[in-house]
Amino acid sequence: MKFKHFIFFPFLILLCTTACQNNDYSPKPKAYFRIIYPKKVYQQFNKSVPFSFEYPFYANMEPDISRGAKKDWYNLHFKQFNGFLHLTYYDVSGAKEFDEMVEDARKLAFKHTIKASAIDQKIIYYPKQKVYGVYYAIEGNTASSVQFFLTDSAKHYFRGALYFNERPQYDSIEPVIKFIKTDIDTLISTFRWKN
Template sequence: MGDLELKGETSMKYVSLLAAVLLFLAACGGNHEYAPKPRGYYRIAFPKKEYQGYAAGCPYAFTYPKYAFIEPDKKRGAKPCWINMQFPRFNATLHLSYQPITSKKEFNQLVEDARTFAFKHTVKATSIDEGIIHYADKKVYGIYYTIDGNAASSAQFFLTDSVHNYIRGALYFNTEPRLDSIQPVRGAKPCWINMQFPRFNATLHLSYQPITSKKEFNQLVEDARTFAFKHTVKATSIDEGIIHYADKKVYGIYYTIDGNAASSAQFFLTDSVHNYIRGALYFNTEPRLDSIQPVLSFIKQDMAVMIKSFKWK
């Protein structure tokens, strides 16, 4: 594997990027104090939280936000009292499917089905957490599944009175889910920034990590390679080039990702002792989960209000 070589016009673009990153590394790598800055998200103007009641001839009633609307589920095989709560502003749908309970055996199967449907997302989810729903005064019980990661559904739940009524909910964003692969853990850290290229509709995500041990350093290097090669499915090729500037103690690997992959280029830089930074370039042509995460959190609040207000008729 030879030293990193980039030619022609492409060379100038990437050299400019690399120069900017080196300045950034110099700024963050010193011993001076710095203030944590949260990871940036696309600006979203959220509507005011206002709610209304729903009770339309089905054996349940609840409260839902005024910026959503409800329509019958029109898909083939839909049953009575199956409805969809649409969030047009956020391109999201909360699917609600009601089922009367006719036996203890059927009830147990419905509860198991809810868990099965939630955990079908295990392949792409980074975690699936279960939370108990318990409102004994209204005879409303259930489980809420929080599904993190690059899964199709972000949240699911079921509600029941354990005797007569059962309803299941599943939240979907009507876009291709894509978790930002450069964020191994949720929450921004100091010196994590996004370099925006508005003219090219592109973003270079930069995440800095101080090195605290040899073991951690080795893991960071391995993570960089793992994140780059996660694009193997859609990439036509992924090439590695050595970055080596001994006079500045800057070393690393540059990954050129060709093809129809979400990220076009990734790299990491390090002094091998104290500092490590990773970069990932994305052209913003498709939505990613990190860009809809604020929307997801916003709608989850509404789901919590709906669940808390839920009652059987």
Template sequence: MKNNMRISVASLFVALVFIGCQQTTYTPKPRGFFKVDFPERAYIEARTGCPFYIEIPAYSILGKDPSQNTQDCWKNLDFPQFNARLHLSYYRISASAPFDYLTEDARTFVFKHTSKATSIDQKRIQDPHRQIYGVEYAIRGNTASNYQFYISDSTTHYLRGALYFNEKPHLDSIQPVLDFLKEDIRHIISTIRWK
């Protein structure tokens, strides 16, 4: 009987090993990101209906900001291929919206990202010939917005921009697209003309 029991246990063990070896095991794959195909750069002049002209990428869509409490010259520049949006907010500098208040407001918006940012780089924008002065902010880290700017003639016109991706912030995955769009935004800045 003991012999039969040993044979039964051994047979059961061999059967379990055989069944266990037949099952496919799951091997986790490393995380990866999709390859992004960038369009060829091309720009068109956009009639904004506001006191400025800009050249925008041909693969973007300029529209009015549909949010509540927006002003007439608040625009959204959508990049559908990249699931990104550049919010553009134009203000006429006045007693109710002085230049110092507007620039400090832009700075405040940028530094709200401090808790998630690894660094915030500032670069001055100056083109006296076109009356363009401002600051460009490159916000590094997994923040909601990684690129913002404001430009002005410092007396009448003021334009602020903030780039957002409609994705959970993950800088590693958006970095190539962010670099691509930063060049487009710099082109927009370099072509702006005040009316």
């Protein structure tokens, strides 16, 4: 019986050493999930609020029920992409209050400077509709990729900020951000004040 073990043991060692000699290993590149984008079709948001605009059918408009939310605050939920466009509206009564809101929008956008690789500002100017504002495109591993505000420069102030419920990794969500930016551009270009 000892002789059988003596023959089997070297055979087992030889088998293990030859089986583990695969020198052709190369690491696999990182891969990302395939993203299937829905078709761009828009619908009108026309609730009993002082504004209206178009937003995509594949996104859900939800009232913001968080603490401190006002009645005219909404979240445009891009469920497929785990993202939200937070939308807030304020009735601005005076010039001082208006100036404070504009400065707050700038501060909130530039709060991302630490992680941002670039922050581009674009003026929004639709004089026929009395829609003016600033669009902030924020690049890099930041919590928010797009922020903007719209106003009529007299009474109304509307702000939007895009966030994803994911750890910020710009290179992996960049295609989704580009896709959603088209929807934000449509929202802004179709935006109208009701009074």
